[in-house]
Amino acid sequence: MDASNGWWGWVDARRLEAIAAPLDPGLRQTLVGAAEACVRALDEHAAGRLDEAGLRQALLEAATVRWGDALWILELETGRWWRFDGTSMVALEGPGAPGGRAPGA
Secondary structure, three states, rough: OOOOOOEEOOOOOOOOOOOOOOOHHHHHHHHHHHHHHHHHHHHHOOOOOOHHHHHHHHHHOOOEEEEOOEEEEEEEEOOOOEEEOOOOOEEOOOOOOOOOOOOOO
16 A cells, blocks of 8 residues: 555554644643553562552553543553544544653653
């Protein structure tokens, strides 16, 4: 597939959608806080104050945010947020994306 910018890409049949900007300020603040909670949990684990089970539970709670009609999920390895609306998942990237680094990176 040729993109409008001349680059070549492959699409795997999922519907691709852009997330409308700007991101709601309340949601943005919530996502930033959730990413910070993930960093704190990783730090607690590294310091030996949180065991594996506790870490998994803390990350599961912090890395998922319910907002309106969607669930936001933080991909810990990349720091990228994904929006799931019940039918499709879309990555939030670019200047409106909260964070910018992967938790623990």
